[in-house]
Amino acid sequence: MSIKTKLFPSNIKKLLSLGFCLFLIISNSANAILLDFDELDDTVVDAEGNRVPLSDEYESQGLVFVGSAYGGGVVAGPGFGFEFVSGNLPTFVSFNLGSPSEIAVDITVNGPNYFKSIVSSGAIVGMTDDPGTPYIPNELFSFYSETGIASVHFSGKAGNYIDNLTYTYTSDVAVPEPSTIILLGLGLLGLFSSRLKSTFTNFSKP
Numbered sequence: 001m002s003i004k005t006k007l008f009p010s011n012i013k014k015l016l017s018l019g020f021c022l023f024l025i026i027s028n029s030a031n032a033i034l035l036d037f038d039e040l041d042d043t044v045v046d047a048e049g050n051r052v053p054l055s056d057e058y059e060s061q062g063l064v065f066v067g068s069a070y071g072g073g074v075v076a077g078p079g080f081g082f083e084f085v086s087g088n089l090p091t092f093v094s095f096n097l098g099s100p101s102e103i104a105v106d107i108t109v110n111g112p113n114y115f116k117s118i119v120s121s122g123a124i125v126g127m128t129d130d131p132g133t134p135y136i137p138n139e140l141f142s143f144y145s146e147t148g149i150a151s152v153h154f155s156g157k158a159g160n161y162i163d164n165l166t167y168t169y170t171s172d173v174a175v176p177e178p179s180t181i182i183l184l185g186l187g188l189l190g191l192f193s194s195r196l197k198s199t200f201t202n203f204s205k206p
Contacts (some may be wrong), residue, residue: 042072079156089148106155
């Protein structure tokens with residue numbers, strides 16, 4: 001009997017195949033995209049020497065920037081937003097938000113049958129008695145909508161930036177309920193553990 005056959009008998013091969021199938025089920029249930037903006041150049045200028053705002057640099061990945069959005073390791077500006085332009089809208093969007101002036105930023109999120117408006121941490125300026133909340137650098141925001149998210153916009157009260165933009169498109173393939181995935185995973189793990197223990201016990205015998 002070869003070493004390969006001893007270490008990987010047929011029952012272990014079957015278990016590994018089942019585990020790989022489970023991995024495919026989970027990984028194919030959604031398509032996530034992460035943009036860290038590290039490749040953006042902050043020195044792009046037009047013929048008159050003015051900085052060129054971002055627009056369709058990420059159109060191939062499903063979104064465009066609108067307003068005064070500029071690159072340079074992050075996306076920053078006094079007031080900007082991004083809109084999803086592919087036919088299929090993401091159901092989950094998250095990003096880190098910051099403000100060098102530590103002033104609160106208004107965030108407006110829109111989608112089919114979905115609307116949310118919130119304020120980030122930081123000082124609130126203007127005609128209000130609300131002082132705001134202590135500023136949180138790189139504050140994380142996440143939004144979810146079953147019907148999809150079409151756009152996210154930020155107020156222009158002060159300069160702000162976003163980084164590590166993540167958005168997820170739910171696939172058209174039916175996704176098992178989380179409880180089903182967990183039970184299947186536990187069952188495979190238990191079966192794999194018992195089989196593996198038995199195999200190596202037998203293999204270690206003279």
